[in-house]
Amino acid sequence: MSAPSTVRRSQGREPMGRMPRGRRLAAVGAALAAVLVLSGCVPSFLEQKPPVSTPTGEEVSPELEPFYTQVLEWEPCGDGMGCTTAKAPLDWNDPSAGEIDLAVVRHVASGDKIGSLLVNPGGPGGSGYDFVLDSLDYAVGEPLQERFDVVGFDPRGVGRSSAVACYDAAEMDDYLYGIVPAERGSDEWIEAVGSSAADFGAACADNTGELLPNVDTESAARDMDLLRAILGDEQLNYLGFSYGTFLGASYAELYPDKVGRLVLDGAIDPSASDFEVSKAQSVGFERALDAYLEDCLATEGCPFDGTVDESRDEIGRLLASVDQSPLRGSDGRMVGADTLLTAIIYPLYSADSWPYLSDMLEATMFGDADPALAFADGYNGRNPDGTYLDNSTEAFRAINCLDYTYQSDVAVMREKAEAIAEAAPTIGPYMGYGDLSCVNWPYQSDRERAEIHAEGAAPIMVVGTTGDPATPYEWAVALADQLESGVLVSYEGEGHTAYNKSNSCVNGAVEGYLIEGTVPASDPEC
Template sequence: MPNPFRIRVAALTAALVLASSLAGCGDGSKDGDLAAQKLDWKSCPAPDEAEGGGEAPSPLPSGGTWECATMKAPLDWSKPKGATIGLALIRARASGDASKRIGSLIFNFGGPGGSGVTTLPAFGTDYAALRTRYDLVSFDPRGVGRSDPVECENDAQLDNYFQQDATPDTSAERTQLIERTKQFNAACEKNSKAILPHVRTTDAARDMDLMRQVLGDTKMHYFGISYGTELGGVYAHLFPKNVGRAVFDGVVDPTQDPEQSSLGQAKGFQLALDNFAEDCTSKTTECPIGDTPQDVKDRVATLLADLDKKPIPGILPRRLTQSAATNGIAQSLYSKDFWEYLTEGLEEAYDGDGKILMLLSDSMNGRSENGEYSNITAANIAINCADEKPRYTADYVQQKLPEFRAASPLFGDYLAWGMVSCTNWAVPGAADHPDVSAPGSAPILVVGNTGDPATPYEGAKKMVDALGKGVGVELTYKGQGHGAYDSKDKCVQGAVNGYLLEGTVPKAGTVCT
């Protein structure tokens, strides 16, 4: 099974859906030189199923429209003159004085596996200040959305996949989980064999440098969030002299292997649950899901144990299982804005109604209300398994369970068993962890959030150290949720905007509270 807690973009774009639910082609290039291709920008179509479906992006509030194009890139970067694939791009032209335009600001919102073509317009107003001097640009990375998407199982099979018991308690359940994982991975190989070897983060980083050239920029100006910080770090390692002004927010620890990353997330989500429970019970009005923080957590643990024995009605005909409930709870912990949904979902689940927790889980998994899945899970697994060398067995995970349970009684088992997702994957993994050393790069602003569940705060310092002396500049936000800029904290946004718009590097060690 995947490690869905790593899928950041689905968790954030779900906010728009939950708020209502719960309350063109390029024209080629000259002589095979892909850097010389001219993009044919046109009005954006509605997102396709692999991107998550929905409406075409609305006009920009300040005037203008979103434009889309397709950029050609080599399928295999070791054969740059060989077969090509099309990468879907989206942009909003700079809104300010043309004489003060800096260039393009390229966004990657994370995942891996998230569609930038759908996410940027969903949150475009949050970056209005940056648009005064930049064209805002994002893209579907290779294997994602409309960029030659990885395809594995169909919608009905995915419904079954996400209903499986992801925290096996017996030998028979462990065997079933491993066999189901093999079945999913075999479907990926059958349906996407040609693209699977070419979706590594290093491939996406090379695509971004081609994008920089095609967009006409001498430097890569970049805003990476969550996994996007890893992609940005790999880009800086490969092309340090091409880095312009770059910001990493919600920072992945580049020194960790998959096991260490999963263990860190167990601690991070446990901390977020602790903070949620404390917040609910500290309010003047009565907390409907517990009298004390420990009572809240005890009741959640009891609910999950009960669901393991007997699921409750969810979104019919599906039932809310222990795994779906755990996934839905994790989804809610990505942002403090989601905590009200978690409270309501738990309250209803205690009364036997699992609909809200299932909606939360569905949004994490990229399932729309009409039952169609985006390709975020398939792409997430494909990219992670192509990047990550370790392959973990059921016996190894079983040995590690005590350590994971100590890190998080609630999420430990779930994250530990997520490590088997690359079992029998068709493509070998590239490395234990990414190389982000970038001597000679321009300064990169690295923003860490002390309450971040998905990319724990300690990763920001590790990223700064790994980038190398004089490159990473750390800024700390004492807050909750995944990432910092979208918290709308004035201190954080002032520092980020000051760097991206004016080139003013904040003092290393700046703290925003």
């Protein structure tokens, strides 16, 4: 639950909020051509202590002992950080079946060290390695940098770790931006979208091999326990955003006695089905669109006039128009409704990007497809030269297809799509049919979504933003209620996730817990 579940070649949205490019929201500037990446200036604390990490030496089963006793050797990287590679079992159910690589980066505590703090930016598919290496100040505040070794890692299947691989850049372009020449929801459209998804899955199986069925979130949570132990920490301290909250909650369910101080910001409801997630996200982004329009209509230069309802209807007509008659960009790629929706959703993650959304919508209304393509490219991680930044699209699909169950009944798909469209009349018509993404995936999941209680765990802080479009506030309430030791911190505001932005109340609650180990006696309602 990073950025929203992204449209994959005119097909329904998949569950989970994905945080684009590791919480760094890109916006297109005055020319609507250059992507602005939010990144922090990393302090230069040279890695001198220690060159190796000492494992905890805890007792584990004989087949896991080689993994839990490995010694990490750190090499200088970035601006005064250390990088290394850890080994994890390919299959946690059969540790002798092989091993995979986990890429890890660490910024050593600048002051009195409490321990390690693992961070995950969201996804699934977001790079925690890049999150820390490139954007340390955006990932965590200075108080946490002082007291913790801040550790970023790429989960299995992602980025620099043993990774999912599927398509080359040209194939990815066709997959993400291609147009299905059939009426949305028709038998012909469903057949084409399903076939495209099956082809993508087959390519992932061919190019990824035996890793592909082992990139589920539960396996990634077990990897985190391994990292905890070989970093030398008796308990896990963790800060997870968006999908990272599901990863953290899954860890707490597996290892409640190893839970140290966990903060889950922009929470996922682990009991929600793929349909419930798609519906909730549709409503969330529709609400965010209304908030944007209310602000826009009060601002000089807004491309809309009239009421919020009238303006939202105009955007709905624009989406329907490009769905029937896509616009051609200067590079030949087409902007249909799915690409335009991605371009609309992307800047809705942060109110700071709303002015750029106005520029993009105005340009699209005048027939200029390039700004919408620039926004969609920013979300999809596509560079101006046509290459892709990372494998987040492939990892996103592979992990989600293992974390949920999907069904192939077209009649049921249509019922779900109608319900989503009814709940969110502007956004919803393009958020249905998510089952098509994974129903023909090479490895089928039998995992049923269920509540997570983590009985016996230390307090777990859950942060929810009332206007969060990708991970609606209701999910934070649900997760905090499910967790036996859940503590809710609410932030009344707009945007995806709340920590380390501009709210001192949220920052104080999060940092106070991670550093001092104290949680608020009641929801501070920041």
